[in-house]
Amino acid sequence: MKQEKQRGRKWFAWLPLSLLLLLSGCSENIAVLNPKGPVAKVQYDLIMWSIGFMLLIIAVVFVLFAVVLIRYREKPENADYEPPDEEGNTLLEIVWTAIPIIIVTVLAIPTVKATFALEKPQRHDVEPLTIHVTAANWKWIFSYPDQHIETVNYVNIPEDVPVKFKLTSVGPMNSFWVPELGGQKYAMDGMETQLILQADQPGSYMGRSANFSGKQFTHMEFEVVAQKKEDFEKWVKEVQQTAPKLTKDKYAEILKPGLVGRMTFSNTHLEWVDHAKQNSHHMNNGEHSDHHGNMENDHHEH
């Protein structure tokens, strides 16, 4: 019968273990819990707020569970105990309906607030930087329409400036995720979604596709390099002056399924195609373009 008692206790082993992991040095490694920008910080606060309530629920249920198992297990002393026939208890049942309602409410309110807040830049006193992101099998292409530069598989951003990432894809859907800077959004063919992120401090942050997009999806990694403002501007100038021009042929080659290394160009493919505004394959409606978008695009504003 002692065994039973130990069983009851075993359930608890997992709880402290989780806390231990969470609070120990390991947390250095945990990208989501190390926000490096205000967007990730909003999410971090929401996550911590919810984890608090969740641990409370877990604690209540686990304690009740253990107490009940230990007290009401069958043992020699209670051999002729016959459990009573209870149907329920309206008061108790109202209580444990009400408590979850309250918890859900206190979670829902900040959730809704945060969900709305994340659609807008976290600061309004600086002009956001716009970067178009194109996911293609299996690489990430970053176009800076105002700076007229383009990079592949890495993206430099200035610190403390909200960045509007305009996401689209050539082919399968991907998800643009930089855990230290904030949560993800899908990049879809022929569509544009927007994700606003911001870095608080210079540094290098890992980004990757979070949505399966075929054979080499695992390798769809990119680096976000946040720089001091001056450094960023210097980098832009340098690229504008020294990087090669992106040609249509070169771009078509980049789009071919496969892996490529990092690249830098002193113009953007937006000059002739914006995949967000058209299906990148098999155009119809009388307008013509052959495969990878040779259509002259009259949408760009610069």
Place this chain on the structure above:
Amino acid sequence: MKWSEFFVTGEPLIYAADVAIVLTIIGIVFVLTYFKKWKWLWDEWLTTVDHKKIGIMYIICAVLMLFRGGVDALLMRAQLTAPNMKFLDAQHYNEIFTTHGTIMILFMAMPFIIGLMNVVVPLQIGARDVAYPYLNALSFWLFFFGAMLFNISFVIGGSPDAGWTAYFPLASNEFSPGVGNNYYAVALQISGIGTLMTGINFLVTILKMRAPGMTLMRMPMFTWTVLITCVIIIFAFPVLTVALALMTFDRLFDTQFFTMANGGMSMLWANLFWIWGHPEVYIVILPSFGIFSEIVSTFARKRLFGYKAMVGSIVGIAFLSFIVWVHHFFTMGAGPAVNSFFSITTMAIAIPTGVKVFNWLFTLRKGKIRFTTAMLWALAFIPNFVIGGVTGVMLAMAAADYQYHNSYFLIAHFHYVLIAGTVFACFAGLHYWYPKMFGHLLNERLGKWTFWLFMIGFNVCFFPMYFLGLMGMTRRMYTYSAGLGWTPLNVVATIGAALMGIGFIVLCYNIYYSARYGERDMTGDPWDGRTLEWATASPPAHYNFPITPEVTDLDAYWVMKKNGNGLEVKEEQLKPIHMPSNSGRPFLISIAFFFAGFGLVFKWFTLAIIAAIFIILGLILRSFDDDDGYYISVDEIKRTERLARKGA
């Protein structure tokens, strides 16, 4: 199509599988022939319309599929144990996680639950069979041949590789050429039709065939959950049927419903998939709740606490399950208002679920708890499922979900609900109703070994995944680099998976061991049960009850026992019993479905059309079939019952 493309080639693992499949088939044919069992197989199993035998066949298939899906899982865990492993390449890994997910949900969890449903529900409501026994056999065989069709993709033509969610445009011909996703579309369609018919069948069975006196509010909780599940099936599965049909058109006839060109809309697939997909997870969890309710109540020797609230909460969950699907793609950019709405509806599911957890806890309170193997599974469900549930609520918070979505955090969540919910329920139900199915008990010692190995292994495997997710590890990665710091937790997870595998092996050994040495159940009521399935012999005669029981309260059999009148058979009360006849047609029609499906997969339309003609022929023959069953004479019932009691 060249023959070299027809068979999957080039992989030692595949060749080994080919050899294993051929040897198994030869082995089965040999054994059946040697022991002259062909006729027995045909008469007793392939043509049966008996709900108990159909249930057993469902469960056998589910256990086999658990093995297949489990091997997939172990291969994936092996590949992820250490960074940059070369055990599986990207393509192979992609195929394996796709088949793993599809098989586990559709060909393991569903049939296991439907199998238990088949065995138990008619017994619990005091019926002789389901409302439409012939249809029931057809449901099973459609599921079976659907599952077989899906499984042969592994050696013939190639497996699907676009994930069990098969998102477009990835799953379109352009990005997934080859027949893999044709298998997905067609095999799921065939078995899905079977599931839809099961939903209708059990809905009618429960509404129309309850024993006299069993009002809705006197139904056992498992029967209640099955009833509500049937309603979900009837509303959710047609959506899958339509979505798969459109997918089939896109893939076979180059229509553009979900593709990128000509106004095709890939987001439509995601919506249709999850409008079915979210209710689907409740189709496998609600009956599990029912199984736990029965077991907790039996082994606490107490009536279920808050029966009415339990019924109310399953109805509430069923309703909510249809208005939460967008939580699977908060990140698609639907806008904050839409996301907020679906956040709140999703979190609301936690309310009825919480009510149920407390009702289980209070059923245990003041009880006299016996720790049988079945009860251990049911008890372990509570804390483990709560972990899965609270992380579900965290995922439901849209703004936070942007950080969890498609990461290992999500993987951990749904395994905590699907394994600690559905799989634990299947094991619990298997141990609990095993004597009813086979007339002997599963060995308790081995059962407890399985339980501890599997339950601990499960936590060791999946708990670290919450942290891997927060570290940025996304699902469906086939490898990762060393510098990320993900290695230790991945090693731990693989160890856990291995423990679960060992637990499964012990379970299989237990089935063998108990068949040889297991304790016989002479009473029909080995657990001191409360509901009607324990009022009849183990295993029951094919007519279930010699005399239809009369129900006066919830826990009908418990009340009978208390009042000192079990189901004594008074021979003068016996009347001839009407039973449905066996039929080989469901089996044959389903074979035709298999060939029709196979034809579609490879675009061999001649084969598909010929097979379709056979299907229609089968339906026509059925319409002119005037065999409306047969009567079992009173003498035969007397003989059967005396024999059963002599055993006792």
